[in-house]
Amino acid sequence: MFPLNRKTLPALCLSLILPCTLHAADGETPEPAKETQPAPVQRQALNERSLDDALALERQVPKEEQQTLQAGSESFLALWKPANSGDPEGALIILPGAGETADWPKAVGPLRRKFPDTGWHSLSLSLPDLQADSPQPRVETPAKPAEAATEGQQAPAKDTPADANASVEQATAAEGESVDNGGQAKTPEAKSNADAERIFARLDAAVAYAQQQNARSVVLLGHGTGAYWAARYLNERQPAQVQKLVMVEAQTPATAEQGLATLAPGLKLPTADFYYNQPLARKAAEQRLQASKRLKGSNYHQVALTAMPGNRSAEQENLYRRVRGWLSPSQDD
Template sequence: MSSPALLPLCLLLLGLAAPVLAEEAPTPAPETPAAPAAVAPALERSQEQQQALMRQLPAEQQKTLQAGDESFLALLMPAARAKAAGTVVLVPGDGESADWPNVVAPVRQQLPTFGWQTISLSLPDPYDPVVAIEQDTAPADTDAQANSEQAAPPVTGGSGTAPAAPTQAEAGSGEPAQAAVAPVDPEAAANAQATRVLARIAAGIDLALQQGASPIVLVGHGTGAYWAARYLAEKEPAEVKQLVLIDAREPQGMPPRLDATMGKTDLQIADLVHAPGAAAQRRKERAAQKANKGYRQIDLPVIPGDRAAEQEQTVRRLRAWLDRLPPAASGSPAAS
């Protein structure tokens, strides 16, 4: 057979063999989908602040305290004297760290020079009543509702009830229907926040007692002043008889009001304010109504453009009030 005749025959044989070779080719195994990576829960902003302080500050200043099932960072600075004049427990305001540059850090760092030991606490993220109310009133998940409405009825037979066929939404997505978000009770959320904060203040006072330097004075800045006053009103610790409020304000949506809380206490109170307003006036009037002779409101100077000088004046006024405290008023066992 001549070569020109062989060429069409070879092409015909190759065409017939191609489908057979394709059928014999091994089918690749389906790829196993990778397991979804575990997602770590998001940290609170206050936890991120604590981690930053742990990297920045000397280890000897750092104390890890326990409050319920939570641990948190406190900063301890011993007095620069052989015998401390007492202990100041600092409660920062909303969004402030234990070494916040406004008021908290100057008080924490400067009072030890004058003989006062300081303990500064880290508080949890502030309670947001707007978020709690929105979650409480939010409708159930719309996708979950749609899937529920489109679900086929169960198939009933002689052997029982068989599961219904998946809906188009369930079959197409490959994902289970999202459960509705559990409603949040704003009052319960506020109570839970109070429990967390007051437990941390209690842990700070316990640390102060372990250090053995009395009197113990609770100093709150901003909303921290509210929490300090509320702690003393509700817990009435025998070891703490002095309270300092610096530019006090109330957390949003958190009852009771600060002046009502202070009305339940009969302590020595220094109320330091840069800009006295209606709230400061209410506190002053409540102290007068309760005949609390230990209450004193102190105006702080506002120095525009010189924050350092303004902070220095705050520390100076606080130190002057602390130095006038009678030793017997500490409420400690040694003084009683």
């Protein structure tokens, strides 16, 4: 090792430090990577409750009573029981109400099982979930990136996701509205019309199936809000194959623009309105009856029923006898 004196030591240190300083000065500080805002994540929609109900019915109802019908691009479950007669009177197509199944224990199930013994085919339908009753879809909005920490420094540019506009529509849709696949908000009227198209397609399929069974006549029976959809179907489509309408405990959906007092009394075919003599039901029934009296030549009829709390079996038997008596007066006893 060479000896260093006091004169050469500073020069040596300077020669070692200077290249490092120059290298640092010549280099450029890399810019922070641009932050990209991830696209909002929309939670996957759950299966329709009606599909789960149909799967449960497939496990509970005998296979020979199950029929899969086609309505447009979707198939659905219907419960079929042929008439126990060599000369059937016709087919009774039953529409359950909101939240009910094709074998609902009140009205729907008992009527579909009892009518085949008096010469009527029965076909009870599964209806789809209603868009008008569905909640607004939820969209998960990602957290905003951190703002620039240094004053005067602009935040890095962000890439705009391709579906940003759709996300804004989803996030700002008014309460009571949903959005379609294009991100456009649906009004209650648009949702009701979309529900009607799906239900009408199922009714078309049911009527066609009844015709294939050589039914001499076809009767629609709606329970609860099913009565509204049956009346609306007959009002808008006016199918020649359907001869009568039966409404049991009729209800108008909360989102409907037209009520049953407008739809039912004006139908051209015979219509029977069975209601239980209770305050709210009686008031709604009175409105329907008054509307029918204002129409010349109305085919609308009302039948008041007596509720039997604590004795559902007797109540359902009474309902069956009253409906059967209106459809086939000669069998009334």
